[in-house]
Structure formats: C-alpha cells, structure tokens
Amino acid sequence: MSQGNGTASRPDYAAIAGWVRPGSSVLDLGCGDGTLLRYLQDSRGVTGYGVEIDDANVIACVGNGVNVVQGDLERGLADFVDRSFDYVILSQTLQAVKNSERVMKEMLRVGREGIVTFPNFGYWKNRLQIASGRMPVSENLPYQWFNTPNVHLCTIADFESFCAERNIRIVERKVLTRGETVAWWPNLLGALAVYHFGNGA
C-alpha cells in the first residue's frame, strides 16, 4: 500500500486535484482503497471522508490513513447533512451505480460542488468495437460483458444533456486519453471524462 507518495496513480486524480481548493473538505464516494483521498490530503491539504462498501477496501483505507465510512452509496447519504462538504467526488463509479440520477442529486445535496469521472463510451475505439459487432473492452473499460460492474455507461454528449435537463451547471470539464488532455472532438477522441459541476444558477 503506497502511503501518500504524492503522485496521482490515475490520470483523473491529477485533474481532480487541480480543481480542489487547498484546505477544502471532500467526500469521496466509492473511494476504493483511499488512494485519491490520501493524494488530496497530501497534495491539497483537504480534510475528508470516503464512503466505501467493500470490506477489504475499508481496511485498505485505514492503512492509507484516510477516514472512511462503510456504507452503500446507492442507499443515499443519510449520514451526511446538506451542504456539509465543499466537494463530493465520484471517481469512475457513476457508470457502476444502479441509480445514477439519485446519486448525482445526493452529491449536490451534501456538497456545494461535485466532481465526477467516467469512461467515455463515445470514445472512437469503443465505437469501432461496437461497429465490428463486439462489446468494447479497453483500458478504461477492462471488463467483458458478462462480468462488468458497469450498468450505466454514457458518452460525454449523454452526460452533458443529462446535466442540462436537470439544471446542473458544468463548471469545468477535462477530457483525457492516456493521461493527455484532449482538445478536439472530445466525445470521439476522449477516453476518460472529468467534470466539475454545481447546482444551476
């Protein structure tokens, strides 16, 4: 277990850290082994908590020196009061939750702003595999159709219309492929989407 070596092990982590104000409070939903929280603690001095359902990950979080509350984020965030965090983060988990809409709503209840990252299903390699008649399997979607935890995959265009319909204001967006920022045709050339959003004006 890496103990805060100060480097982002996933490309979206650096993007998230770039947006998070130093010293702010963070809730990381589906925090896994706590690597992101630890990174944000070390690099941005945040205070925060993770929410995680898996026993082994909870123990790993303790090992990583981050606070974690074991629970199922699908069942809502009843332990957290309104607007109690500066940021609520959902990193590469949106596509794996059953009720994505409810989770997004809860994020903006508990947090002033939200940050979400997900694999862009519109990425050209995914489109190509679909066009060739197969379910896409890639670096960001490393599962087969029969064992994938992903139940709500979406494209960048899908996510943005979802936000627009629900009066969710997109503050910033970063689209990445192999860790590099994608400037053109993000829904086609971007493998990973990172969004910073808040309640609409």
Place this chain on the structure above:
Amino acid sequence: MQDSHGPGTQALPGFLFMDGSTITSSVGIVAPRVAKFSEPVALRCGAVIDEYELVYETYGTLNAEGTNAVLVCHALNASHHVAGTYADDPSAVGWWDNMIGPGKPVDTNRFFVVGVNNVGGCHGSTGPKSVNPGTGKPWGGQFPVVTVEDWVATQARLADHLGIRQFAAVMGGSLGAMQALAWTIQFPDRLRHALVIACTPNLSAQNIAFNEVARQAIITDPDFHGGDYYLHGATPTRGLRVARMVGHITYLSDDVMASKFGRQLKHGRLNYSFDTEFEIESYLRHQGNKFAEYFDANTYLRITKVLDYFDPAFEHGGDLARALAPARASFLVISFTTDWRFSPERSREIVKALLHNRRNVTYAEIDAPHGHDAFLLDDARYHRLVEAYFNRIALDVGA
C-alpha cells in the same frame, strides 16, 4: 508511579517471518495488581466514596515518552483480566486474548495495555462485596449506583497512578465502548484515539426492558435480602441465573441460535415435561449456572443500571453532536450486522454526530452472523481492521 513495572507480564514475543507475518502468541502468565486511592470520588448519584481500590493488569511496556498506553474497558461481565493466563490457573484466559497479545491486532510488543476492573465490580475492585469502612460490614445493598462517567473518572486516576498522561487509545466493546466514548467527552486531551465497538449512544426502551427483567429476577429472589445477602449467608443464585439467561438471549442473533441449536432435542425425543427438552434450554441453563457461580448479584444489578443511565446526549437536549463537541480524539467505530441489541443503526448515530463535528472517524460494519457477541469473537475482517487501525495509531504516537 510506584508499582507498574513489577514482574507482572512475561511476554512470549511474536515470531516474525520473512514476509512480515507473525505467529501470534499469548502475553503469557500475568498477575493482577491493586491500586489504592484515598482521595474521595464524588459519584453522579450524589454519593461519595472516600477510598477505593482498583484491580488492574498491564501487558507490554510503557515507552519512555509514555505515549503507547492503551486502556481496555470491559463490558458487563468481564474484568481486568483482558489477556494472558494465571500461573495458578492456566485455563483462566483473558476475555479479549484473541485481540491483545504479541503480534495480535493490539500488539503488546508495541503497546502498553491496561485492563481494569471497574468500581462496583466483583473481581477485586471496590464493590458491593467490599467492606464499607463506615460500618465495618459489606456494602451490599448500600453500595451506590455508579455510572459510565464515574468509571471513567476513576480510570483517569488509575492513569495518573501509572504515569499515563495521554492514552494512545481507549477501547472497548458494548459497555466498554460506552466508556471509550465517555473518555472522549470527559478527558478530551487524555486520549488520541477511541475504538468504539458494538456501541450505542443510549439504550433503547427494549434494551432497558431486558435489563429490568434481569433486575427483577434478582431482586425478587428470596435470597436477595435487599442486597445484604452476604450477611445472611445466602446468594440469590436463582435470580442471577435467570438474569443471565435473559441477557444471553440478547447477545446472540436469531440466526446463530438457529444454526447452533435449532430445535435440537436434548434427549433425542420429547418427554412432555418441564425438564430441558431443547438444546437451547440446556445451553441457557448452563450459561446461567456458570455465571451465578462467579458473579455477584449486586454488581449485576448495578452494571445493568450503568447501561440504562448512559446517555451523553441527555444533558444536551438529545443532541449527540453537541454532547460529543468536546471530543478531540480520532475514532474507529465498528458495528456488526446481526447485532440486534446495539444495532448498526445505533453506531451510525454516533458516526453521524462525529461527522457533524468534523472529527476523524472511520466506521466499519462487519458482516458477522454472531449478534452482539461478535465483538469478542475471532473474525478475520474485524481483527484485520483493528490491526490496521493500530498500525495507524503506532505511526501517530511513535509506538
């Protein structure tokens, strides 16, 4: 500190393998010690105890800076004998021996662990069986009703006695967890971490109801004599037995009772009598009998009261976050899914209050089938979690 480094512990070191894993072992032969306190203690109920003794055990070594001490608070029927065995009774294994020892989750190679029998107990500390210096007779029914807060106050004096200014951690399960929680409120600067396991912020009406049945069983036993049964050469064994049987039902889950006993018959066939027909009846009677042999009824009455009265939020209009506002410790809160006595929902109330106060808190819900008693059992996930947390404490305090 005068006597704390006597030959109390003969630790057998954990054997370290090349992959970093250890063979865990027992702390070995231990011996209880007695600390005498002559400064009066004012109890919540208004009574004052002028002098008292606390029986305690220690395992491991207090480091030079005094930063590696861990206080283990006991629950209803346990004692200061937390780990190890006694030279004259090798079968008397400490009640949390699976958790505490060399290489165990609470590693006595790194931490100095203190177990203490609380005031009002029946394992050697001043309690109803002790002689009241005012009368020269056993306290009996006159021994005051104590509270979690009273216990914590006397434990703090033991800490002074042992030269411990600040505990690395105070930990306990059930009633022991209530003491850990109370420590964070009463002495916020005297502990860095609190492990609050299978706890509740207060007893529910159902919890109190079970306690009241237990108390009535004892008080209405003709051998109770208003609590002064020592003077009558009697023991309210029948009442104590029933009290324990009732308690035991609440410690186990329905599932574990079903899988352990089901409807198994004691004699292989029905006898249509009031003898034990089912295994569960036999089990409860056995538990009741065993308990009544060693436990004092007056202590049992008082400890159920300690449970009933615990409610830190009461003085704050029911606002637990306000009650916990003084706390400075970091918390590990653990509940067990099948614990219906102090359910996970009750632990979540504590977590919610701590989140509200922005305290460092980690909460884990262990999926264990055993009910309330799970906190005492050897569950791998539970023990790995506590071990990971103590690794963190070790980094924090330099243990």
